[in-house]
Amino acid sequence: MRAFIAILFCSWLITLFFPWWGIIIPAIIFGAMFLKSGLKAFFIGFLATGFAWFLQALYIDIMNESILSSRIAEMMGVGSSWIILLATFLIAAVVGGTATLVGYFLKAVLKPEREVSAA
Numbered sequence: 001m002r003a004f005i006a007i008l009f010c011s012w013l014i015t016l017f018f019p020w021w022g023i024i025i026p027a028i029i030f031g032a033m034f035l036k037s038g039l040k041a042f043f044i045g046f047l048a049t050g051f052a053w054f055l056q057a058l059y060i061d062i063m064n065e066s067i068l069s070s071r072i073a074e075m076m077g078v079g080s081s082w083i084i085l086l087a088t089f090l091i092a093a094v095v096g097g098t099a100t101l102v103g104y105f106l107k108a109v110l111k112p113e114r115e116v117s118a119a
Helices: 002-017 020-034 038-063 067-076 081-110
Strands: none
Touching: 002 020, 002 038, 002 081, 020 038, 020 081, 038 067, 038 081, 067 081
């Protein structure tokens, strides 16, 4: 839960000031620091970054009365602005899940091996 909240908050904060790929920075860091399994790392990063982007996109959508998302939906031929918000969630979620998994694997690779004592 700690990693989920940290990734969600930091991903949201970074997207306010940096390009879209900035969400991988907290995902890699917190994936390496907190998570104990690869599957858990992927899903926590997937959900946290997905929700961070979805909440930001939903806020923007509400503030401009769905003008932009409905125009993009019309241009792409999907019919609903909610599909655009769902696509936003999925894109960020896959990027964040992959980045968190990379952080977990980096920790696993760089962690020093325990010495096996000959008894």
